[in-house]
Amino acid sequence: MPKPAWSQEESRRHNLGDLLRQVHVAGPLSRSALAERMGLNRSTIMGLTAELTAAGLVREELPGETGRAGRPSLVVRAESDRVYVLAFDVRVDRLVAARVGLGGKILDRRETVRQRAGADLDDVVGVLAEFGREMYRRSDGLCVGAGAAYCGMIRPGDGMVRFGPNMGWVDQAFGAELGQRLGLGLPVPVGNEAHLGALAEHVRGVGAGVQNLVYLHGDVGVGGGIIVGGKLLDGDGGYGCEVGHMIVNPYEGRPCGCGSRGCLEAEVGEQALLEMAGRSAELVGRDGISAVVDAAANGDEAAAEALRRIGDWLGIGVANLVNLFNPGMVIFGGMLREVYRGSAAQVHSRVAANVLMISREKLQLRTAALGYDSTLAGAAELAFAELLASPLEVLARLESA
Amino acid sequence: MPKPAWSQEESRRHNLGDLLRQVHVAGPLSRSALAERMGLNRSTIMGLTAELTAAGLVREELPGETGRAGRPSLVVRAESDRVYVLAFDVRVDRLVAARVGLGGKILDRRETVRQRAGADLDDVVGVLAEFGREMYRRSDGLCVGAGAAYCGMIRPGDGMVRFGPNMGWVDQAFGAELGQRLGLGLPVPVGNEAHLGALAEHVRGVGAGVQNLVYLHGDVGVGGGIIVGGKLLDGDGGYGCEVGHMIVNPYEGRPCGCGSRGCLEAEVGEQALLEMAGRSAELVGRDGISAVVDAAANGDEAAAEALRRIGDWLGIGVANLVNLFNPGMVIFGGMLREVYRGSAAQVHSRVAANVLMISREKLQLRTAALGYDSTLAGAAELAFAELLASPLEVLARLESA
Known part of the structure; x- marks a missing residue:
């Protein structure tokens, strides 16, 4: 049931997240395209864009700067090189980690093939956390979240692997452990790999x-x-x-x-x-x-x-x-x-x-359409979810941490 | 995505429908129980109840009048004997029609066993329309809608039977035809029998x-x-x-x-x-x-x-x-x-x-829990859907018809 009414503050937060999601999913968009997609007038779009620009999440530029032809009206684009998440993917036969920019572009990645059986939580988390920390150190951008895909059944909310038959895992606190070992103060939500693959293909795939x-x-x-x-x-x-x-x-x-x-x-x-x-x-x-x-x-x-x-x-x-x-x-x-x-x-x-x-x-x-990386892309979407829901609140929390 | 804000008029319509749905599904409820379920204060509940009472959809009475023990605080109950829908159920081996009161009680019913094969649209609609008209004539209540369950694949929106293998039907305009033959000026939405059975068991069954x-x-x-x-x-x-x-x-x-x-x-x-x-x-x-x-x-x-x-x-x-x-x-x-x-x-x-x-x-x-009548009960819910969405608007339309 929809809420009877939104406060101005709720509307603003919703609209900021919605605008950020538009450029995250669709790529650079003009103000008028944003106005049409979001059902808002252009002056509201201008205000929202100004706030997100001040926060360093988007920037406005001439489309010419992107090498595209067209009328010289400004487009709003995500700060893809600066704002990123860490995405992890535990597949049956390999471990993958990536730094994924706002907008979905993979900026950096690490991958290792592993023995299929017998990997314990400690090994897996150790490798992934090291990948993550290394990519974090080598970047001067802003890490706004983390997320992981896992080849098994995951309890929603706390990233507990209830059953991971291919690795012999039962009730392993994968998300919590990875968050702790990363040491960045970020929670690591976890999802089943195929669920996340579906989400990624639904958001930005075929x-x-x-x-x-x-x-x-x-x-x-x-x-x-x-x-x-x-x-x-x-x-x-x-x-x-x-x-x-x-x-x-x-x-x-x-x-x-x-x-x-x-x-x-x-x-x-x-x-x-x-x-x-x-x-x-x-x-x-x-x-x-x-x-x-x-x-x-x-x-x-x-x-x-x-x-x-x-x-x-x-x-x-x-x-x-x-x-x-x-x-x-x-x-x-x-x-x-x-x-x-x-x-x-x-x-x-x-x-x-x-x-x-x-x-x-x-x-x-x-x-x-995303090939073998649909699950990794889904983990990135999981990691971006909170930022896209409340952009400024997430930034404020990161700054105060 | 929820609407950013509701007008007062939209809120009122929503709340009227919600209150009516509460007593339709749960049976008689005190004002305080309604206030708690709906998240509204008691004076708002009182105002809504007064409107629905004036419209003849609910009444307030002492629970003592229902034969129940308890404190003598008024309860709001649906006008189940007065306000009703016509529900139809085309099963593989029988045709059922019923007059179902607001609140879900079957007030009257007709049923006939039929030959399984070879029934054409005209025969089926003829029997059901006659059942419906007869029950309508014998009642002095207010018929607020009609709905039908059918043992086949139904196109949403217009009640077209796309495929009814057990009766050999392909692309038969069942809903439209039944509405016309009923002659009451009511549309007849149609649903697949098992879909409607699921809805009925979900709303008021096990x-x-x-x-x-x-x-x-x-x-x-x-x-x-x-x-x-x-x-x-x-x-x-x-x-x-x-x-x-x-x-x-x-x-x-x-x-x-x-x-x-x-x-x-x-x-x-x-x-x-x-x-x-x-x-x-x-x-x-x-x-x-x-x-x-x-x-x-x-x-x-x-x-x-x-x-x-x-x-x-x-x-x-x-x-x-x-x-x-x-x-x-x-x-x-x-x-x-x-x-x-x-x-x-x-x-x-x-x-x-x-x-x-x-x-x-x-x-x-x-x-x-509803036994063989879960599909019939689902057809009745389909018939009540519009009234529960906009009670006063539906009554106004019925009066002007």
Whole structure:
């Protein structure tokens, strides 16, 4: 229910955040474009811009300075090189950290491949915190937040990893620990990697403007992030969207890491594909998947047959999700981008056969525009969330800290 | 995004609707209870109550008049016997119409069992319109709206049945036609039966107060209504929640009416149960299902085995939905109430084995509190929606008509 009325102060804070979000998401915008998008008059926009400029969050400049052609009316642009967040991404087989500027540009990054099993909280947090601190030291900008993506089930609010099967984590205080080890006085909110990938693709990827979408993320297993009416489906405890554990092959399915059998991730995950294609365990992860897809394209019949079978299961999963969610778009992210590249015909065939005709009238199937970095980009969005809600209050708090 | 500010007029309209909704959903409430629920002071409540009383929508009385014990402070109650809607429900094997009073009480009803196949729009609308007109003539109350539930896919906005497989309907203008034949000058909004069943159980059934729930509705096939964050999941076109066409048995499954194979509704629907239990086709529908469940309870081994197998498939479907939606509750409605009664052990066993532990920590499995009438009750809620949004405006329009 909307509030009956906003105070002037609430309106101003809301409008400041909204303007900052506009240029954060859409890039440089003229005052008149901002006025139209925000439903405000130009003098209000001018006042808001002045406040954000004084705070060092945006600047106004001639579009000519950006190298673009056009009328010389000023544009408002985010201070992308100066104002940034630290984003972290714990994937099954690698750790990534980045310094991401307001506006979403990656300014700096660190990445390391890691052993898949046996990494404990201390190791992971140690590596990430060192990456973060190093990038922080090397920058003279203003760090306004931090955020992390993790390949497991996360409790909302405190960044607790409730269940991270690929790393054997149960109830590990990842967010709190990373915040402490970073030592910058910043909290580190954490989200499930596929949830964040979905958000990033929805905010600034191929799903921009699509209010209902299903994002499928391959990272050894299969995760999901589902946007319903413009909002992430989280469910009662924040643990929704577990598409990887939708059972599609209950009686003859492959065993899954969750203890079940025939889950979607068991049937279409990395291990299933590599085994069916007769690959040794030497080339795994994204390189292993790419090798199979390339081999199939070059006439390797075992690889092609493996992709056909995997694609059929993937198509069943997609068909089920489309019948359930009636989305405008399904997005394949992470390693599933590659899998989809190699099995699109099977996926389309299942969608045509198994989705109710009316539910697929306007359906689009796409790959993630942000590539392997959709999850990292989502972590950055999480980190920017507070600044975009109350820009001046966050700056005041940072200054007083 | 909330509106920056409401005019006094908007606030008043909102508050009038909110007060009416409170007593519509919760029953008679004292002014102080209303003040607390609505976050308003008692003099505002008094003013709103006076307006609604003058309009004939509520009345104030001593709770003693209702036969209840307690302090003699006035309660506000809906004029349930005077203000009503016409609700219609097109189920696969019967047509139901009811006069439903403000507050949700069924004041009058008509029902007829019909041949399952071959009913055309004209026949169905003819029967329902006659029921509606007859109930309207026999009442001296005020009819404030109409609404209908239909066992198929409905286009939001105009009540067009896009696809009603059980009756062979494609693109039939059901809502418009029923409105015209009723001849009362009222539009007839239409919703999918399971969507409306979910809404009714969420508003005034076992799911009251549960913000994330999955409602499964058995009516020969299987429909679904899913509440996400307090709102019905509709998807891009309004066709979401098609749980019945989630494929659970892709390679060896039973053929489904939609053209696929191994859909949940093919595996757990009425036909599957009756066939597995070795029943003749003579006793079908809810009586057929009940007979199998009763026989199993009385030692009929074929019936018991059929229920075990059906229950296992139903459990797989439920497990998948819980992993996807992390709901607080799953509700079995329509014929699935009976099926669940006879197969709860199998369903629970699948949930325990196949739902991620964290996603079932607080899960409840329940049967629909409104019984077979949850869909009818949902149609009534659809019919009341406009009155509850703008009470006085709707009355003014009715008077000028």
